[in-house]
Structure formats: structure tokens, C-alpha cells
């Protein structure tokens with residue numbers, strides 16, 4: 013995951029990126045940062061910090077982040093160390109081309125091979141994150157920055173989207189399959205690049221379009237240049253962006269994530285036709301719109317049977333089993349008179365290890381649920397993701413190690429229905445139709461080569 017935003021040609025660039033990062037906070041909570049550049053000066057003003065965006069960029073900090081071009085990042089670690097400040101982005105590098113600030117979301121899958129090769133050639137790495145690879149690869153090319161960047165990107169493989177500052181340019185690029193999202197927007201005369209469209213809209217700007225797979229965008233003095241650095245590959249948008257990761261108000265393929273999730277709920281209602289229940293209720297938050305869609309399509313009343321606490325920090329002490337149970341309840345609290353004595357359709361976005369689902373279902377039983385029919389808006393996850401979504405290894409995935417009946421028994425439901433891959437793709441397709449989605453975590457068929465060392469690491 014992780015989220016990025018960049019803006020060119022605004023006096024208040026750091027403040028705007030700060031607001032954009034607040035909008036992208038759900039994409040990563042480990043660390044955050046902003047790098048800003050003043051026109052005509054080859055130094056960056058920057059600030060990176062561990063933890064959430066809110067409260068970190070005080071007036072004093074923003075005052076020091078002077079400049080017209082800015083990039084920002086929220087980090088969710090998918091490789092490297094867990095929360096070291098050294099891995100907080102944007103990264104700033106000196107290179108023969110000039111100074112570079114870069115922020116990347118996603119994952120480069122041939123990191124080990126490229127890193128080993130560069131290390132043998134004498135490269136010294138400062139960060140455990142793979143973003144640094146791109147800068148090392150750029151540094152080896154004696155070409156103008158855009159051409160050097162294109163050559164560097166041709167050597168890496170993965171699912172990523174990035175924003176970069178170089179001289180007076182804001183640069184953005186997206187992997188050749190479009191696995192990770194990046195949108196282009198406009199705020200007045202300035203262009204904005206961001207992982208999700210609400211980060212543009214919250215600033216008072218508007219979404220123009222998705223950055224195309226393999227596209228390299230360079231913005232300088234309000235002028236935009238678009239070129240491509242990779243031959244067109246079959247498009248493979250990550251369907252989990254719609255199922256789970258993105259905000260409901262984000263536009264993907266011209267449709268809001270909320271609408272797509274409602275459509276997934278309606279598809280599940282059809283798949284589960286014949287199952288009777290008193291209420292449909294979501295596991296908040298990502299099950300909300302799907303449960304609403306299920307309810308509208310089936311006529312079964314929608315109820316909110318859980319209250320979710322959004323203010324739970326990660327640092328809460330969980331030293332004993334009793335403490336862990338209290339924390340779980342603090343996060344998701346059941347409303348007993350909605351649940352008691354009811355036959356329930358429970359809607360959630362996915363089953364990964366199954367442990368979370370089991371806890372939720374146990375809680376519903378404790379609070380008097382009679383029957384629980386579980387509707388899941390992603391197909392069975394049977395393989396890990398290598399493109400920036402932090403799924404565990406295959407042996408930890410319940411759908412990879414258990415039959416359908418075993419999962420039903422293990423998590424304790426009366427019935428279990430996963431949306432089919434075709435139904436998920438149709439619901440999420442927007443104005444581009446059902447084709448062009450990655451489904452590797454449901455099929456184990458990856459859209460790129462995965463090296464033996466990468467596979468073995470999972």
C-alpha cells in the first residue's frame with residue numbers, strides 16, 4: 013500500500029500536500045513525510061516522521077517547508093524494516109544529475125537481484141526500502157533525467173506508483189500494468205498527482221484522469237508532458253484497491269469505490285438467493301457499502317450491529333490475552349439488541365488468516381446471534397501478493413490450506429459465500445468493463461515473473 017501526492021507551482025505547496033496526506037492516511041500509518049523545493053534552488057526543505065500525519069506538521073514545521081513544488085508520502089511497510097525513521101519517505105538523494113526527492117508506493121519485486129548487482133558494482137544503500145534502487149539506477153545513466161529515469165524503470169519489475177521532484181519538475185510514473193493507482197488532477201493552474209482522487213478534490217481541485225500504466229508525467233512551469241517508458245503490457249489493476257484499500261469516495265475506472273462495493277453486495281445477494289435472514293449487517297468500515305448493496309438487492313433490512321472505534325492507536329498495550337480481548341472489543345463493539353435472536357447476513361471484505369473473522373463471529377454468537385451467513389466481497393485468497401499489498405505467506409492463508417467446509421467449521425458460521433472472480437470484476441469494472449484486473453491472489457497466476465528468491469521469501 014502506501015500513498016503519494018505531488019503538486020507543482022503553488023506557494024502553499026507544503027500545506028496542500030499536508031492536507032492531501034491526511035486524505036491518504038488509510039493507505040499507511042507507519043510514517044509520513046513532505047519534501048518541498050523552492051524554484052531556482054537545488055536544495056529540499058523536508059520533514060519525515062514516524063506515525064500518523066495529524067498533529068505532526070505543526071505551523072512551525074510547515075513554515076519551514078518553503079517552496080512551490082512538493083511531494084508527500086504515507087508509508088505502509090511491505091518490505092524492509094517495520095517503522096524505522098530512516099525508511100520514512102520522501103527520500104532525498106544527491107546525484108550527478110542534481111538533487112532528487114522521491115516517494116513511492118507499492119513494491120519492486122526484483123529488488124534482491126537489482127540490489128545485489130548494484131552492491132557488487134559498489135553501490136551503498138542508506139535505506140532498507142526498495143525506492144532507493146531507482147535513484148541508484150538513475151545515477152548510472154549519463155543521460156538527461158527523463159531518459160535516465162526511463163532506462164532505470166525498464167530494469168525494475170513490480171507494482172508501484174511514484175512522485176519525484178527534480179530541479180523545477182514534478183515527475184510521476186505508474187508501473188506498466190497499472191497495478192498500483194495514480195491519478196492526475198488539477199488545482200487552478202497547477203497539476204496534482206495522487207494515489208487517490210479525493211486527495212485532489214479535498215484541495216478544491218478536480219480529477220482529470222488516471223495516470224496510464226507505464227506512463228511518465230513531467231510537469232514544469234504549469235506545462236505537462238506525457239511519455240511512456242514501457243511497452244504496453246496487459247493491464248492488471250489491483251482489484252483489492254476497490255474491495256478493501258481505497259476510500260469509498262475514490263474514483264476508480266470512472267466509478268466511485270462506494271458504487272462498486274454496492275454492486276459487489278448486489279452480486280452476492282444473487283449468489284446467496286434462497287438464504288433467509290432477518291438483517292444484513294457489515295463488518296465496518298469496508299463492508300458497509302457492500303452490505304447496503306446486498307440489502308437493496310435482497311430486500312433484507314440493513315442494520316449496523318457493530319460500532320467501530322476509529323481512534324485506537326497501534327501502541328496500545330496488549331500484554332495479556334485479557335487485554336487483547338478488551339482491545340478487540342474497543343475496536344469493534346457489538347450492539348446487543350440489534351444482534352440478539354437474529355438470523356444475520358454478515359458482510360466483510362475478505363478472509364485472510366481467518367482469525368479476525370472467527371473473533372467477530374464468536375462475538376456475534378456471544379451477543380445472541382441465531383444464525384450467521386457470511387458474505388465475502390473478495391474471492392478466496394490463496395496466494396500472497398508481491399505488488400504492495402501486505403498479505404501473509406501462503407501457509408498462513410486459510411483458503412490456501414483449508415477446504416470450504418473446513419473454513420465454515422473453523423470460523424464458526426452457518427454458511428459462507430465468497431464472491432466469484434467474474435462477479436467481483438464485473439462489479440468493479442466501472443466504465444472500462446470487467447477486463448484488466450489482477451487476480452493473482454485468488455488464482456496464484458502472477459502477471460509478472462516472480463523470481464525464486466522472492467517466492468522463497470514468502
Ligand code: SF4
Pocket residue numbers: 171191249250251252253396397398399400401450451452453454
Ligand atoms: S495479487 Fe491481489 S492484492 Fe496483489 S495486486 Fe494482484 S489483486 Fe491486488
